[in-house]
Amino acid sequence: xxxxxxxxxTCRMASDRPAGKLGHHQPRHRRGMTILELTMxxxxxxxxxxxxxxxLAAAARQRQAAQQRRVALAEVxxxxxxxxxxxxxxxxxxxxxxxQPSAALDSALPGAQCxxxxxxxxxxxxxxxxxxxxxxxxxxxxxxxxxxxxxxxFAREDRx
Amino acid sequence: xxxxxxxxxxxxxxMMSLFAAALAASTTTLAALFRIERLIxxxxxxxAVLDRLSQRLRADAHAAVSCSAAGRCELTLADGxxxxxxxxxxxxTREVHGGGKLVHRDGFYLPLGATVRFExxxxxxxxxxxxxxxxAEMPGAYSPPIQSATILSAINPNxxxxxRGPAR
Numbered sequence: 001x002x003x004x005x006x007x008x009x010t011c012r013m014a015s016d017r018p019a020g021k022l023g024h025h026q027p028r029h030r031r032g033m034t035i036l037e038l039t040m041x042x043x044x045x046x047x048x049x050x051x052x053x054x055x056l057a058a059a060a061r062q063r064q065a066a067q068q069r070r071v072a073l074a075e076v077x078x079x080x081x082x083x084x085x086x087x088x089x090x091x092x093x094x095x096x097x098x099x100q101p102s103a104a105l106d107s108a109l110p111g112a113q114c115x116x117x118x119x120x121x122x123x124x125x126x127x128x129x130x131x132x133x134x135x136x137x138x139x140x141x142x143x144x145x146x147x148x149x150x151x152x153x154f155a156r157e158d159r160x
Numbered sequence: 161x162x163x164x165x166x167x168x169x170x171x172x173x174x175m176m177s178l179f180a181a182a183l184a185a186s187t188t189t190l191a192a193l194f195r196i197e198r199l200i201x202x203x204x205x206x207x208a209v210l211d212r213l214s215q216r217l218r219a220d221a222h223a224a225v226s227c228s229a230a231g232r233c234e235l236t237l238a239d240g241x242x243x244x245x246x247x248x249x250x251x252x253t254r255e256v257h258g259g260g261k262l263v264h265r266d267g268f269y270l271p272l273g274a275t276v277r278f279e280x281x282x283x284x285x286x287x288x289x290x291x292x293x294x295x296a297e298m299p300g301a302y303s304p305p306i307q308s309a310t311i312l313s314a315i316n317p318n319x320x321x322x323x324r325g326p327a328r
Contacts, residue, residue: 035171038178045182052189059196063203067307070207074309081218084317085286104310 065138069147071108072134075101076149079114079132083151091128091153093118105134112136126155202271203307210293213252213268214311217245220254221289221313229289233278235315247276249296274306280315287315 079099083091090096099114106112112134119129130153135146167175220243221227224235232246241258250272256264270276275296281288291313295306 035174038175042178042182045186049185049189052193056189056192056196059200063196063200067203070307070309074311077214078310078312081288081312081314081317082283084222084314085283085288087285090285102310104308 061139065144068109068136068138069144071104072112072136072147075105075114075134076132076147078102080149080151083130083132083153088153088155091118091130093120096130099132109134109136128153206271206274206293206307206309209268209270210309210311213291214313216254216266217289217291217311218313221315222317224315227280227287227289227315229278229280231278233289233291245278245291247278250274252276271306281312286317289313289315 083096086096096116096118099116101112101114105114113136115133115135117131117133119131121127121129130151131148132151133146133148136144138144220235220237223237224243225238226236228234232244235243235245237243239258241256241263244253244255244257246253246255250270252268252270254266254268255262270293273296274293277290277292277294279290279292281290289312291311293306293309295308
């Protein structure tokens with residue numbers, strides 16, 4: 001058949017060509033592919049970059065959260081030092097309620113809530129458990145795990 | 161045959177400009193990544209040093225019977241030994257003097273650009289030592305901000321307070 005013959009001829013011609021010459025037809029297709037390939041690789045790179053930028057933002061948020069927690073820890077430790085100076089009589093539940101947050105806490109954690117909770121132990125040795133707590137909300141407005149520190153005060157005559 | 165040779169100038173230009181844009185974006189991202197890594201590392205180092213310093217200072221202050229803090233901090237213990245804290249950028253030194261000679265010395269290295277002040281703060285029922293860490297004023301010099309910190313230590317508290325629970 002004529003069709004078969006032409007196919008045969010084409011095949012022969014193609015197979016007779018040296019390998020280098022066969023490649024000459026390919027650049028016609030690749031001319032368009034270069035830009036397409038590049039665009040695709042750029043898109044993949046863009047997706048990767050978006051992921052990296054999100055990671056960067058997350059790292060910055062974590063750093064801020066760590067700093068806020070550090071400030072809160074320093075605040076409760078400093079308040080515990082103040083309370084260690086206060087005498088037994090002045091640590092009664094009705095007397096120990098004023099806690100002025102420091103300027104550092106105010107600037108790092110605006111709106112933080114500082115609370116003191118005193119629990120009396122009536123049996124001997126007489127003691128008071130003083131729990132200091134700083135609670136605050138994160139940048140998304142959600143409450144974080146508060147920082148707390150507990151100090152025990154013992155009556156002078158009942159000291160262990 | 162001539163058209164098939166190599167790439168056209170336009171193609172090369174487009175390719176190069178796209179490549180340059182990709183390179184610029186990745187360089188900027190990498191620079192930001194390195195900066196954040198450096199900041200976080202410095203924060204952690206500073207926090208560790210301040211933690212060690214505050215433990216030492218508080219233990220010394222609790223055991224001290226008297227204190228003077230003018231520029232540097234001098235604590236006198238009940239047994240006559242003296243503990244001196246001084247700051248010479250970037251290190252806070254702690255020296256223990258006993259019997260007229262230096263017995264021990266510690267160093268607490270803070271990040272460059274931090275300044276430390278010692279002050280006494282009289283309270284109604286005693287005295288506190290206030291150690292403040294703040295960024296030094298260096299006009300024109302670029303450096304990422306140092307995180308400020310304050311450590312209060314009670315001088316010889318009347319030991320009604322015995323122990324502390326774990327901080328959470």
